[in-house]
Amino acid sequence: MIEQINESKAYIEQQLSGQLPKIGLILGSGLGVLADEIENPTVISYKDIPHFPTSTVAGHKGQLVIGELQGKNVIAMQGRFHYYEGYTMQQVTFPVRVMKALGVERLLVTNAAGGINESFDAGNLMLITDHINMMGDNPLIGPNVEELGPRFPDMSQAYDKDLIGVAKSCADELDLQLQEGVYVGNTGPVYETSSEVKMLRTLGGDAVGMSTVPEVIVANHAGMKVLGISCISNMAAGILDQPLSHDEVIETTERVREDFIQLVKKVIKIM
Ligand code: R1P
Numbered sequence: 001m002i003e004q005i006n007e008s009k010a011y012i013e014q015q016l017s018g019q020l021p022k023i024g025l026i027l028g029s030g031l032g033v034l035a036d037e038i039e040n041p042t043v044i045s046y047k048d049i050p051h052f053p054t055s056t057v058a059g060h061k062g063q064l065v066i067g068e069l070q071g072k073n074v075i076a077m078q079g080r081f082h083y084y085e086g087y088t089m090q091q092v093t094f095p096v097r098v099m100k101a102l103g104v105e106r107l108l109v110t111n112a113a114g115g116i117n118e119s120f121d122a123g124n125l126m127l128i129t130d131h132i133n134m135m136g137d138n139p140l141i142g143p144n145v146e147e148l149g150p151r152f153p154d155m156s157q158a159y160d161k162d163l164i165g166v167a168k169s170c171a172d173e174l175d176l177q178l179q180e181g182v183y184v185g186n187t188g189p190v191y192e193t194s195s196e197v198k199m200l201r202t203l204g205g206d207a208v209g210m211s212t213v214p215e216v217i218v219a220n221h222a223g224m225k226v227l228g229i230s231c232i233s234n235m236a237a238g239i240l241d242q243p244l245s246h247d248e249v250i251e252t253t254e255r256v257r258e259d260f261i262q263l264v265k266k267v268i269k270i271m
Contacts, residue, residue, distance in 0.1 A: 001090070001097070001145055004051040008094075009101040011050050012064065015042050021066055021075035023271055024096070024104040024224075025264075026215060028111035029059040029246070030253025031231060032078040034261055041067040046079075052098075053091050055079040059112075059250045064095075070269040075099055082211050084189040089139035093218035097148065100222040106163070106271055107219045108264065109228045112249045113209035114191065114236035116201050117181055122235060123256050125263060126179040127167050128159050128228030131213050132205055135187050139214045140221055149221035158220050163227035163271065170266040176259055181206025183230055185213030194238025208236055227267065231256055 013020070018040065027034055035041075044064045046052045055062030060079025067074065081092045096107065115122065144151040171178035184200050186192065188210030192200065200208055207230050219226050233252040234244055253260075 002147060005097045005101050007050045008052060008098045012044060012098070012102060015044050016066060019073045020103045021073045022103060022105060023072055023074045023268060024099040024107045025074060025076040026080050026107070026109045027076055027078055028080065028211065028231070029057065030112055030233070030250040031110050031260060032059070032061050033257055034264055035065040035076040035078040037261060037265065038065050038067040038069050038074060038076060041065050051094065053081050053087050053094070055081065056085050057082060058246060070265055072268055072271070074268065075102065075104060080211055080215070083135060083137065083187050083214065084210055089137050089141070089214050093139045093214045096215050096218045097222065100224060104224065106225045106227070108267070109212050109215055109226060111209050111212050111230050112233040112253050113183060113207035113230040114234055114244065115232040115239070116184070116197055116208055116236050117179070117206040118239060120179055120206070120232050120235070122232055122252050124177065124179045124232040125256065125259060126181050126207055126230040126232055127164060128183045128230055129164065129180050130159060131183045131185060131216060132203060133185055133213045133217070135185050135213060139218050149223065153221045155217070155220055158216055158226060159228050160225040163225060166270050167227060167229070167263070167267050170263060170270065174262055174266060176263060178263070179232070183212060183228065184208040186210055191244040192237050197236040197238050207232060229264070231260060
């Protein structure tokens with residue numbers, strides 16, 4: 001694993017002329033547009049990076065964009081990998097390992113998620129305060145590589161309190177409504193049934209999606225500080241009397257694009 005990480009890292013470093021990134025961004029379904037804001041970008045297609053999987057989901061472009069955002073050196077994944085695509089948990093989280101090897105210490109993860117909390121509306125942004133892993137798997141299963149992190153990582157502050165505070169004050173300054181809540185990670189690719197949504201609400205979930213949790217586990221294992229933002233792209237099954245579709249997910253993320261970009265840019269400036 002270390003060898004593969006180093007080969008990916010070396011390839012990415014070869015493409016860069018400027019400084020190495022310190023902040024990582026993972027851009028979820030329909031949210032990749034944020035990478036267009038990055039100045040002096042170096043764009044690297046996933047298919048060219050040794051050991052990187054490729055993106056197969058609509059709304060996930062499948063490239064790294066490395067450059068400056070708000071004067072900070074950032075690396076953005078314009079598209080992520082999901083467990084339901086058939087990748088292993090280790091493959092899904094491999095880019096987080098590579099980011100860490102490149103020197104990234106803070107990670108902003110974003111996603112499109114279904115709203116479980118009935119006080120939410122489609123189009124809301126939600127700060128992730130914590131998560132519940134319902135994926136039935138974990139990227140750290142298997143022999144632990146001590147150089148990458150401890151055998152039993154602490155997850156009591158999986159989403160960094162200080163960064164949560166930064167995001168809240170940024171939203172206040174922008175006069176932007178920001179919900180807060182617990183993200184539930186399911187495997188997908190099916191959306192949840194109404195009964196499952198009811199169960200997840202009882203368990204303490206506020207939003208549900210099919211990503212993020214593995215990445216955040218690996219980031220914590222690697223000692224990175226994490227901030228998470230969900231775009232509530234629709235209300236989860238059983239709340240409104242309408243079927244769910246990925247087209248709707250993409251449509252909603254396009255609708256909130258401006259709020260999302262403004263918030264992330266402001267956060268990055270302080271991060
Ligand atoms: C379903 O519409 C897709 O959108 C979300 C779900 O996880 C699923 O992949 O994508 P992201 O979590 O990558 O934003």
